[in-house]
Amino acid sequence: MSISAELPPRPVPRPSLFAGLGAFGRALGATSAGRFIAIALLIAVLAFLSVYPLSMLLYGSLHSTPPGVAGEFNLDGYADVFTWQSFVTLANTVGISLAKTIPSLMLAILLAWILARTDTPMRGTLEVLVTLPFFIPPILTAMAWGMLGNPQVGLINQVYQWITGSTAPLINVYSYGGVVWHMMQYSVPFLFLLIVDAFRAMDPGLEEAARMCGASRWRTFRTVTLQLMMPALTGAAILSFVRGIENFESPLFFGSPAGIRVITTDIYDSINQRSPPQYQYATAISFVILVLLLLVVLAQWRMLKGRSFTTVTGKGYSPAVMKLGKWRWFTFALCMLFFVVTVVLPVGQLLIGSFFQFFGFYQWDMLTLDHYRAVFSSGEFWRGFRNTMLLGLVGATLTMLLGGIVAYVSVRTRWRGRMLIDGMAWLPWMMPGIVLGVGFLWGFALLPHAIPIYGTLWALLLAYISLGTPLSVRVMTSAYAQLSYDLEECSRVHGANWLQTMWRIMIALAWPAFAVGWVLLFFGIMRELSASVLLYSVGSEVLSVVLMKLWANGNAEQVSVIGMIMMVMVLVIRWIQLRLIKTRIGAL
Amino acid sequence: MSNVTLEKVSRSFGDFVAVDSVDLRVEEGEFVTLLGPSGCGKTTTLRMVAGLEQNTGGRISIGNEVVSDAASKFVVPSERRRLGMVFQSYAIWPHMTVFENVAYPLRVRRRPNAEVQDLVMRALRLVEMERFAERPAPALSGGQQQRVAIARALVFEPKVLLLDEPLSNLDAKLRLQMGDEFRSIQKRLGMTSLYVTHDQSEAMALSDRVVVMDRGRIQQIGAPEEIYRRPVNRTVAAFFGTPNLLDASVESCRRIAGGRIQLDVAGQGWRGPCDAAAELTPGQSVTVMVRPEDARIAGPDAVRGEHELQWTGRIAHTIFRGPTRSVFVDTEGGRINVDAPAFGNYAIGDNVNVLVPQSAAWAVIGHKEAA
Known part of the structure; x- marks a missing residue:
């Protein structure tokens, strides 16, 4: 073109970003070769995140030496698993988990009923307060309760002894009771969150019908409400039981000092506390517990098959709210009591602990800001803080993206291989963090030296993504499931290409779910301890690991400071999340 | 019981x-x-x-x-x-x-x-x-x-x-x-x-x-x-079926045999007697309810009978409904919907008369705005 040479240079009209990406999207979505590549990529990523550590567990359990050291294959690890000692550990694990699940479930039902079905004052606020413990990293409350319930210097025992003049302590958290109690603080709000919607969404006619038939309130609750909720309750209880078996913080902090061993702490001890580390035993018992959990989950599927009642009808009736009269202040007090015991007490302990010179000695002349100064000038704290934030932001984003893609493929397409993808993404669901940590430990160590993941932040990032994927897939699946196919098809029919459709319709409509899932994952990463503690190395410590090291050194004061900082972060994020949900609901 | x-x-x-x-x-x-x-x-x-x-x-x-x-x-x-x-x-x-x-x-x-x-x-x-x-x-x-x-x-x-x-x-x-x-x-x-x-x-x-x-x-x-x-x-009248509701004003009111009340009313381009629930004074606004099934279509030259009301207009459109045909006639007093025989000969634009027996017309107080 001769004219253009004389004109001032102008930007060459380029295909817009959309058109360019659209062509790529079309290639991926529409052509069979592109589809094949997309599926293969996804399978490769998921295989590395879930199948690989799992198979490494099996490999490691048969291998006689630590990862990376030449050795032979034998069954010694499994021989160690089938001993009386291990049996006691297993019985402890199951017993503790049962002991916390049953009272937690009853308390959660009570709270759900109070907050969803009665006229207790300020139910909205109470619901936020009662579920707050779920969002506090367990390591914080564990340490706080370690201070509160310490038999010698714990605040509760000091107050008790001061009031009664007794010399015996009231409570000792370093016991079975302590382990169960600490677990309950998490499982009650966890169960509550799982079952409260079942209480809320029920067609009020089902209960009113019972009342009209002459049944009293209590009988209605027993024979109709509770029965209808049975599937949801059993499902939640089994999940809570599995979580109890996977729990690491509670037995680590309260069980190990008292000689109470459960499987997760056993795995941890045999790698970190014994010399030489017993990798083979740790891996073997990891594999065994994995198989047991798989059996539990399969049993749950069988039990709940076809036992889910749809009790929600189209009619927009809010469920009948029971008028409690004067008793509503009692239920209000009950919810507040739960909040005080599970949040105010431990957080208050951290607050107090962070301002006094020495833990356990609370006198006015011992108030100090030294610990804050020490923490803020500590390189280790800042490194942990940076690592946690970085891993949280990147990890949550990547996990949600992966989950969004997996969910899309498995819910919205008819691609071959989508069942496999869904299954692989679900695998880490029943893997305790510590077990996945062991699997990755082997996996990263056996990678060729050209891929230096072992001992870096990448190791933690990959483990977090793996642990979070089942959640992100679930969140995004339910979001997509609520969007009718018509929306997508309509957009296509009206001339939008695949990527535009994804961008404008699917992502625009699914982003609130994305955001909610993201925040949950961020919380998850911030509190993660069991996998981190196996996979970190110098330079890649996260906050929870920093906390644990300080605790192990007996520095309860600086633990309190970091705990307070983390608490503020939790509150801020939780507040943002609640705002987000509120505006989202308002927009719908 | x-x-x-x-x-x-x-x-x-x-x-x-x-x-x-x-x-x-x-x-x-x-x-x-x-x-x-x-x-x-x-x-x-x-x-x-x-x-x-x-x-x-x-x-x-x-x-x-x-x-x-x-x-x-x-x-x-x-x-x-x-x-x-x-x-x-x-x-x-x-x-x-x-x-x-x-x-x-x-x-x-x-x-x-x-x-x-x-x-x-x-x-x-x-x-x-x-x-x-x-x-x-x-x-x-x-x-x-x-x-x-x-x-x-x-x-x-x-x-x-x-x-x-x-x-x-x-x-x-x-x-x-x-x-x-x-x-x-x-x-x-x-x-x-x-x-x-x-x-x-x-x-x-x-x-x-x-x-x-x-x-x-x-x-x-x-x-x-x-x-x-x-x-x-009017509310009750409008709730049942799809009646024609025509604005009119009362000219006179009288009690007839059997305690019934009869009005003479006049609307835009029509006038005639109808029944009502209550005694009304001349000049009051009323709505006259005529049900489509009570009206019939007659040719442009038809003359109303002694006990009939009459509207003159032209057919705006018709809808075939199976057993009947809805014929919409535009008159000075408003559009009137008539249930006519399904297979009658009605062409859009035809000049027609709508005839309604006086006993089928029922007046209630108030106009459209008031309802």
Whole structure:
């Protein structure tokens, strides 16, 4: 073109970003070769995140030496698993988990009923307060309760002894009771969150019908409400039981000092506390517990098959709210009591602990800001803080993206291989963090030296993504499931290409779910301890690991400071999340 | 069987008055329907009778026994009112079989097993569901759930049967069939029934008396024929069918034989006599209701008979409806809809006359704006 040479240079009209990406999207979505590549990529990523550590567990359990050291294959690890000692550990694990699940479930039902079905004052606020413990990293409350319930210097025992003049302590958290109690603080709000919607969404006619038939309130609750909720309750209880078996913080902090061993702490001890580390035993018992959990989950599927009642009808009736009269202040007090015991007490302990010179000695002349100064000038704290934030932001984003893609493929397409993808993404669901940590430990160590993941932040990032994927897939699946196919098809029919459709319709409509899932994952990463503690190395410590090291050194004061900082972060994020949900609901 | 009496019953939610001073008496064995658009307070009224909702004013009695009195804060809870109720969603418990669903009211009352067996099977036979007794409830169709719900409401011989839009979730054909069946059961048992619906044809087909409600107030109580023919105001007139409502003003008013009231009215381009509910003074604005099925189309030269009203206009458009054809005629007084024979010869633009027997024209107070 001769004219253009004389004109001032102008930007060459380029295909817009959309058109360019659209062509790529079309290639991926529409052509069979592109589809094949997309599926293969996804399978490769998921295989590395879930199948690989799992198979490494099996490999490691048969291998006689630590990862990376030449050795032979034998069954010694499994021989160690089938001993009386291990049996006691297993019985402890199951017993503790049962002991916390049953009272937690009853308390959660009570709270759900109070907050969803009665006229207790300020139910909205109470619901936020009662579920707050779920969002506090367990390591914080564990340490706080370690201070509160310490038999010698714990605040509760000091107050008790001061009031009664007794010399015996009231409570000792370093016991079975302590382990169960600490677990309950998490499982009650966890169960509550799982079952409260079942209480809320029920067609009020089902209960009113019972009342009209002459049944009293209590009988209605027993024979109709509770029965209808049975599937949801059993499902939640089994999940809570599995979580109890996977729990690491509670037995680590309260069980190990008292000689109470459960499987997760056993795995941890045999790698970190014994010399030489017993990798083979740790891996073997990891594999065994994995198989047991798989059996539990399969049993749950069988039990709940076809036992889910749809009790929600189209009619927009809010469920009948029971008028409690004067008793509503009692239920209000009950919810507040739960909040005080599970949040105010431990957080208050951290607050107090962070301002006094020495833990356990609370006198006015011992108030100090030294610990804050020490923490803020500590390189280790800042490194942990940076690592946690970085891993949280990147990890949550990547996990949600992966989950969004997996969910899309498995819910919205008819691609071959989508069942496999869904299954692989679900695998880490029943893997305790510590077990996945062991699997990755082997996996990263056996990678060729050209891929230096072992001992870096990448190791933690990959483990977090793996642990979070089942959640992100679930969140995004339910979001997509609520969007009718018509929306997508309509957009296509009206001339939008695949990527535009994804961008404008699917992502625009699914982003609130994305955001909610993201925040949950961020919380998850911030509190993660069991996998981190196996996979970190110098330079890649996260906050929870920093906390644990300080605790192990007996520095309860600086633990309190970091705990307070983390608490503020939790509150801020939780507040943002609640705002987000509120505006989202308002927009719908 | 018992009667039901509502005296000045009200229900307000904050500032919003959902039900405003309702007076109603349902006689023993009577089938009364509460009819109105959604949000008119009919369901709230029913739920107050059931005790599922508290009345904030007035008194409710069942069988001459007060069950709720707002003034003295006296309330009998739902479960002790001995009422049967059929819910819009049927509220069949999915975790029980059909038999257990129906047996529930008897089990609550601790009847012996043999009696339960006997009564449940009798109730199921009544609704022709005895073959399904052992089915789990979720395996039922909508119509079957409906029958189970009725059986459950009847099995313990309640004082009164309450029905909250029980047919609204069924398809059109089944709705007619279930409605007729239910009416025959009700008549056979002589069951006092209070029925809520927004469907006027359902209300007319089933009820002894219809209570038309709007915005929390009772507009009119009467037999279906009466309400259809002689609505007391524009709201009620507009609610049944698709009547022509024509603005007019009163020229004269007189009482004729049988206590009926006759008006001479004049509208834009037409005048003539019609019936009315109340005595009116000349000059007052009225709306004249003419039902499409009462009007007929005549040629442009037709002359009205002695007892007929007449409008002249041209055909705007027609819609074939199967049994009839809706012909819309534009006249000076407004557009008139006429149900004409389906296969008559009507071309758009034809000049025609619309003739209506004077006895089919009914005047109510007020104009369109006022309604």
